[in-house]
Amino acid sequence: MSSTVLRVHSLDVTVPGSDGKVNLLDGIDMSLYRGEILGLMGQSGSGKTLTAMALLGMVAPPARVAAGHYQINGTAVPINSAPAMRGIRGRDIFTVFQSPSSALNPTLQIDLQLSEILMHHHGMKRGEARNRCRDLLSRVGLSDPVMDAYPFELSGGMQQRVLIAMALAIRPRVLIADEPTTGLDAITQARILDLFGRLREEIAESILFISHDLRVLLHLTDRIAVIHAGRIVETQPADQLTAQATHPVTRKIIAAFQELEYIGGRHSC
Amino acid sequence: MKSLIQRRLLMLIPTLVGISLLGFILLELMPGDATTLLMRRSAGEVTPEAIDNLRRELGLDRPWPVRYLRWVGRAVRLDFGTSFSSGEPVRREIFSRLPATLALALGAFTFMLTVTLPLGVLSALRKNQWPDHLIRVGAIVFHSVPAYWLGLLLLWVFALKLGLFRVVGQGAWQDLILPIVTLGSGMAAFYSRMTRERVIDVLEQDYIRLVYAKGLSRRILIFRHVLKNALLPLVTLWGMSFGYLLGGSVIVESVFSWPGVGKLVVDAILNRDHPVIQAYVVLMALIFISVNLIVDLVYPLLDPRLRPRRSAEAMEG
Amino acid sequence: MKRLLHNRLVVTGAGILVFLMILVMLGPIVVSSDPFEMNPLHRLEPPNSAYPLGTDYLGRCLLSRLLVAGRISLGTSVWVSVVILFSGLVVGLAAGLAGGRIEEIIMRLVDIFLALPSLVLTLAVIGVLGPSLESAITGICISWWPVYARLVRGMTLTAMAKPWVQAARISGTRGMRLIIRYILPQLAPPLLVLASLEMGTMILVFSGLSFLGLGAQAPTPEWGAMLNDARHFMQTTPHMMLAPGLAIFLSVLGFNLLGEGLRDALNVREMTEF
Numbered sequence: 001m002s003s004t005v006l007r008v009h010s011l012d013v014t015v016p017g018s019d020g021k022v023n024l025l026d027g028i029d030m031s032l033y034r035g036e037i038l039g040l041m042g043q044s045g046s047g048k049t050l051t052a053m054a055l056l057g058m059v060a061p062p063a064r065v066a067a068g069h070y071q072i073n074g075t076a077v078p079i080n081s082a083p084a085m086r087g088i089r090g091r092d093i094f095t096v097f098q099s100p101s102s103a104l105n106p107t108l109q110i111d112l113q114l115s116e117i118l119m120h121h122h123g124m125k126r127g128e129a130r131n132r133c134r135d136l137l138s139r140v141g142l143s144d145p146v147m148d149a150y151p152f153e154l155s156g157g158m159q160q161r162v163l164i165a166m167a168l169a170i171r172p173r174v175l176i177a178d179e180p181t182t183g184l185d186a187i188t189q190a191r192i193l194d195l196f197g198r199l200r201e202e203i204a205e206s207i208l209f210i211s212h213d214l215r216v217l218l219h220l221t222d223r224i225a226v227i228h229a230g231r232i233v234e235t236q237p238a239d240q241l242t243a244q245a246t247h248p249v250t251r252k253i254i255a256a257f258q259e260l261e262y263i264g265g266r267h268s269c
Numbered sequence: 270m271k272s273l274i275q276r277r278l279l280m281l282i283p284t285l286v287g288i289s290l291l292g293f294i295l296l297e298l299m300p301g302d303a304t305t306l307l308m309r310r311s312a313g314e315v316t317p318e319a320i321d322n323l324r325r326e327l328g329l330d331r332p333w334p335v336r337y338l339r340w341v342g343r344a345v346r347l348d349f350g351t352s353f354s355s356g357e358p359v360r361r362e363i364f365s366r367l368p369a370t371l372a373l374a375l376g377a378f379t380f381m382l383t384v385t386l387p388l389g390v391l392s393a394l395r396k397n398q399w400p401d402h403l404i405r406v407g408a409i410v411f412h413s414v415p416a417y418w419l420g421l422l423l424l425w426v427f428a429l430k431l432g433l434f435r436v437v438g439q440g441a442w443q444d445l446i447l448p449i450v451t452l453g454s455g456m457a458a459f460y461s462r463m464t465r466e467r468v469i470d471v472l473e474q475d476y477i478r479l480v481y482a483k484g485l486s487r488r489i490l491i492f493r494h495v496l497k498n499a500l501l502p503l504v505t506l507w508g509m510s511f512g513y514l515l516g517g518s519v520i521v522e523s524v525f526s527w528p529g530v531g532k533l534v535v536d537a538i539l540n541r542d543h544p545v546i547q548a549y550v551v552l553m554a555l556i557f558i559s560v561n562l563i564v565d566l567v568y569p570l571l572d573p574r575l576r577p578r579r580s581a582e583a584m585e586g
Numbered sequence: 587m588k589r590l591l592h593n594r595l596v597v598t599g600a601g602i603l604v605f606l607m608i609l610v611m612l613g614p615i616v617v618s619s620d621p622f623e624m625n626p627l628h629r630l631e632p633p634n635s636a637y638p639l640g641t642d643y644l645g646r647c648l649l650s651r652l653l654v655a656g657r658i659s660l661g662t663s664v665w666v667s668v669v670i671l672f673s674g675l676v677v678g679l680a681a682g683l684a685g686g687r688i689e690e691i692i693m694r695l696v697d698i699f700l701a702l703p704s705l706v707l708t709l710a711v712i713g714v715l716g717p718s719l720e721s722a723i724t725g726i727c728i729s730w731w732p733v734y735a736r737l738v739r740g741m742t743l744t745a746m747a748k749p750w751v752q753a754a755r756i757s758g759t760r761g762m763r764l765i766i767r768y769i770l771p772q773l774a775p776p777l778l779v780l781a782s783l784e785m786g787t788m789i790l791v792f793s794g795l796s797f798l799g800l801g802a803q804a805p806t807p808e809w810g811a812m813l814n815d816a817r818h819f820m821q822t823t824p825h826m827m828l829a830p831g832l833a834i835f836l837s838v839l840g841f842n843l844l845g846e847g848l849r850d851a852l853n854v855r856e857m858t859e860f
Contacts, residue, residue: 288702412842425820512702
């Protein structure tokens, strides 16, 4: 049984430009192993979110996936086929966004937004799904009244926990968490990260954690891949990143964070 | 919720006063008052004494605030006097025709909804592809066609040439079809555009991306997630469009000889029949206000965000 | 400006309008027949060499009537739109800028007007004044300006909320200077779009009223009135219905296309309702 949950290589995403096609993603190469949290770090515009969208099959036109070999759990997935990609979404691969307040349908109750996953993918009936919802919500520390509530009645942290509950409901092979703590206050951020840490096995077989914040990644992830200008420039184990990083961009990012923080003291070089 | 109702009703008062004043003024501005009435009704002699008597009888010699209050008193009982042309009580003239106009308005509204919702959604889903362009062009064209011309053309083709409908409406439901299509088309053109924009707006939202990420079918996406969010803001517009329908029915009724209040008021204007005109104005205003009031009160029921919210602390586990 | 010219809608719409304007301005001079001259011998003729569009029930040349009517239909509608938009602009601006009690009072007044469907109020005015071209114009003006007052006030509030406007106000800019340099430039694009669309609507309303016999009176030629004449002869001479209706349609289409094109080119986002 292979321990590689996701493998993608030579992933190209292009967009038509005035002089021909422009590569937004250029030969992306990445593997995710079972049980691990892989961090994807990069500055704004480096292509982090676009990579996530490509893996989900949700690249928005006019950008398109020009090439790429994609395997989930050893099985090849035709990355350009819309039906095939829809088939793996919500089942083998799922995502949790930044800005949870906009990720939930404002006019639909939480219960239904969670249950519909169970009803669609697991064929559950309404009542059964509702009960399962209750369980899932309590796993993330949310109580009964939340089920019938609307998103606007919950705080940012609670909304994010609802999204994590969705991941629990699916337990995909790969969960892509795209900056899930950006935009939350420090205390809530810590709580959510804690939740990720505790539930990591139940949430998904493997997690791709995208962030621009090195501190969060060092705290949570097993390996870190650095992306810059549409390419993966370096991949290192998290606890050795500061020591072993070779690529200039990585070093620049580390330096920037060291100026802000105490990293130098915590991880001896 | 209750306070909302109370506030809304309170805000109505100045409007109602304004409308009553308008109705009253309409009557007052009639050139010649009781004399016109007398001349039309009596076969006998029109003497200065007779005129004076009638004036006293109708209270026309009192100061205007008194006359206004008397008018309001009568209006509340829906007594708008007697029609000059027919001699019948205005109330009967109008109320006998009101159902026909309401049927037309409601029919046109339903027609509009059944046309614009699918077209608007289709247009948004196939944004910038050929169905979208076709629908948008169609919308501009139908928005530019005068309703009366469309009505006449439809009449000519379907009634005269193809003999499918009667030329002069008798009030049967088949006679409603062409008028409904005529009245509804202009509105449909406008709303298919609006619907398209609302749906496009919603489709760009983050929560729709999450629905995609959940791998749900497109059907669920549209019906459960998109429609409600897209159409909710349109509900208030629909209410206001009812006013357009009430006004537009005047023209359509004329084209198809549909026996509604629109036709009645046009004749009344041509015949200088002021009691009818005044009653029409007041009643249409009241209907319009009621519709909008209902929409305003129903809207919070539809949009959960406007309902009283529970505190976040109550949610915490 | 360049973007304006490249926008297909704008070009098409403006093109149609210019074409119509030329027709209407020069047409009556070029066409020899007198629109009021009646030829009882030539009643209800189909298009022929003497009368390119045929004649109406009184033997009048339809083409010349159509062209002269254009001046009235188009001219009146444009003029009325300008009046409505201008008064709406003034009131809306005043309300938005004044704020407080004044704004409330003004908007209350506007709301009372808006409680009536516009056409109904127009009918009321025509009812009082008696059917005629002037009363139709008066009626339309009185009924439609509140819609724009409300829209403009909304736009004014949005414009004033912009950070740079607030900054200007804090540093002492007020009154006419504030309006001219800060508010009006923001209002101009949506108002232009509205103006164009509104002129289209006004043509429909004004001809509609004339169609009902409540606007332009015989023998004044007007497109809506001509349609009304034509409908009585639908069975025998249906061709009479074509030209006036087509004229109205093309004019409104022109304005609508122009308005939509402007909306695209000027990137106007606000919802412009009826």
